[in-house]
Amino acid sequence: MCVNTFQLKTDQKLAQRVASGDVAAFDDFFREYFPRLFRFTLTRTDGNADLAEEVVQRTMCIVVRKMGSYRGEALLFTWLCQICRNELVSVFRQRGVVSRNSVPFEDVPEIRAAIESISEDPGSPEHSHAATELARFVRVTLSHLPLRYASVLELKYIRGCSVAEIATEMKMSTKAAESVLSRARAAFKEGFRSLWDFEPDFLLK
Amino acid sequence: MKKDMTDDNDTTLSALLKLAGPTEEISADVEQRVYSKVREEWEQTSKGSGAVRWAIPFALAASVLVAIALNSPNTELPVRSVGTYVQSGASIVAGDLIDTDMDSGQSIALNGDISLRVDKNTRLEVGDEGEFTLLAGRIYVDTGDRIYQDRHVIVHTANGTATDIGTQFSVAFVNADMSVAVREGQVDLSDGQQSSSAMRGEKMTLRSGGSIEIDEVQVAGAEWDWAVALAPQFELDNHTLLEFLKWVSRETGMELVFDSDETRAVARVSKSHGSIQGLTPLEAVEAVLATTQFIYSIDGKTISIKN
Numbered sequence: 109m110c111v112n113t114f115q116l117k118t119d120q121k122l123a124q125r126v127a128s129g130d131v132a133a134f135d136d137f138f139r140e141y142f143p144r145l146f147r148f149t150l151t152r153t154d155g156n157a158d159l160a161e162e163v164v165q166r167t168m169c170i171v172v173r174k175m176g177s178y179r180g181e182a183l184l185f186t187w188l189c190q191i192c193r194n195e196l197v198s199v200f201r202q203r204g205v206v207s208r209n210s211v212p213f214e215d216v217p218e219i220r221a222a223i224e225s226i227s228e229d230p231g232s233p234e235h236s237h238a239a240t241e242l243a244r245f246v247r248v249t250l251s252h253l254p255l256r257y258a259s260v261l262e263l264k265y266i267r268g269c270s271v272a273e274i275a276t277e278m279k280m281s282t283k284a285a286e287s288v289l290s291r292a293r294a295a296f297k298e299g300f301r302s303l304w305d306f307e308p309d310f311l312l313k
Numbered sequence: 314m315k316k317d318m319t320d321d322n323d324t325t326l327s328a329l330l331k332l333a334g335p336t337e338e339i340s341a342d343v344e345q346r347v348y349s350k351v352r353e354e355w356e357q358t359s360k361g362s363g364a365v366r367w368a369i370p371f372a373l374a375a376s377v378l379v380a381i382a383l384n385s386p387n388t389e390l391p392v393r394s395v396g397t398y399v400q401s402g403a404s405i406v407a408g409d410l411i412d413t414d415m416d417s418g419q420s421i422a423l424n425g426d427i428s429l430r431v432d433k434n435t436r437l438e439v440g441d442e443g444e445f446t447l448l449a450g451r452i453y454v455d456t457g458d459r460i461y462q463d464r465h466v467i468v469h470t471a472n473g474t475a476t477d478i479g480t481q482f483s484v485a486f487v488n489a490d491m492s493v494a495v496r497e498g499q500v501d502l503s504d505g506q507q508s509s510s511a512m513r514g515e516k517m518t519l520r521s522g523g524s525i526e527i528d529e530v531q532v533a534g535a536e537w538d539w540a541v542a543l544a545p546q547f548e549l550d551n552h553t554l555l556e557f558l559k560w561v562s563r564e565t566g567m568e569l570v571f572d573s574d575e576t577r578a579v580a581r582v583s584k585s586h587g588s589i590q591g592l593t594p595l596e597a598v599e600a601v602l603a604t605t606q607f608i609y610s611i612d613g614k615t616i617s618i619k620n
Contacts, residue, residue, distance in 0.1 A: 147337075
């Protein structure tokens with residue numbers, strides 16, 4: 109994932125405030141990262157919400173205990189995801205769960221090959237599998253974006269809202285909504301490229 | 314005037330997101346359960362260090378905090394610095410007026426690694442949260458690579474408002490005309506009635522009568538010399554040669570080209586030391602590369618590096 113220093117500094121400040129006992133900062137932290145982490149985890153528990161809840165709770169408890177040690181060497185969300193992956197393995201082991209996602213699928217070359225076959229035969233089982241995997245790629249990419257960006261992208265491209273409607277929904281001016289949408293598009297593309305090592309356009313050719 | 318946002322990228326994005334489907338709502342019960350547990354854990358951790366100052370139910374936290382701030386007669390909110398002058402290190406805060414004379418401009422580091430450069434003969438009011446009002450003259454903004462950042466730099470003039478979308482750009486307000494020149498990225502321009510976007514290599518002028526003109530502008534060239542002259546000093550120590558060359562490329566607007574991936578890889582791990590204080594970015598290239606095995610050439614638009 110592309111890391112920018114501005115975001116790292118913002119994350120570091122938030123972590124410092126949370127670690128210092130600032131209640132408002134804790135709530136900001138929870139509101140921003142709980143939904144993203146929950147959705148990130150759901151993609152790895154085959155949609156099992158109970159399991160995701162347990163893993164996310166364990167992860168966030170660890171993170172708030174360690175918050176004072178966060179040094180801003182990686183994005184806060186990247187740090188959360190790393191701890192989350194460890195907790196997933198731990199919870200799976202304790203419950204005797206064998207998950208096909210126990211290895212992060214972004215690290216499996218075979219899945220990339222499946223994705224690349226998406227345009228070969230639209231009616232084939234391989235195509236269907238690839239489409240499912242691609243959908244999960246997109247969800248994981250979205251979970252890495254700031255909540256606000258993921259929300260505007262969903263409003264625009266899935267729910268088909270106009271910019272004016274997005275502005276109303278997000279309680280911002282039309283101008284600000286346009287601006288956030290523009291940033292969100294760029295962030296999604298950059299995030300996709302960074303996570304999966306190829307351009308999103310490539311997948312749909 | 315408004316550019317159509319539906320392009321190939323938009324189509325791809327739309328197809329990908331539709332494939333993923335709508336985000337599943339997270340149950341409020343689940344959220345509240347996790348919140349309670351994590352909050353409890355956090356309070357126990359914080360109590361150990363004596364840090365927690367008060368505990369307020371989640372849903373009420375924001376409003377109660379606001380009420381405390383408003384109702385406490387003895388509360389004096391600290392004046393928050395929005396940046397510092399590069400030369401003197403003095404802070405600037407919301408409400409300041411930056412007024413440069415005919416002899417020199419100012420280079421300002423805004424919070425968050427944003428470079429703001431104020432040309433000679435310029436008057437600029439400082440607002441909060443990255444907002445400025447340009448009363449006269451010219452400014453340049455380099456917001457760097459802030460792709461995930463939600464904040465914008467917003468520049469108001471009497472004619473309209475420019476909002477950055479992660480970019481390098483200048484805003485001038487001269488003779489009642491507002492012009493925005495974009496060197497990299499995109500800037501949204503609005504006068505309250507209409508809005509448009511200026512892209513890389515475009516100069517958009519909003520006339521006092523309300524008309525908008527769009528011209529081409531070179532991203533490298535004399536147009537930007539005043540801003541380059543106010544660039545913050547680059548510290549060679551602790552940076553690789555590649556980072557130095559990227560800085561030069563960004564400051565000059567010239568494309569950086571390596572003759573091979575191997576050359577780029579060597580630049581990525583090479584370091585130079587010493588000071589380039591007082592040198593322009595292109596003078597610095599000459600000084601720095603003279604001490605390395607690299608050969609360079611500059612043709613006005615491109616900096617070419619060979620090993």
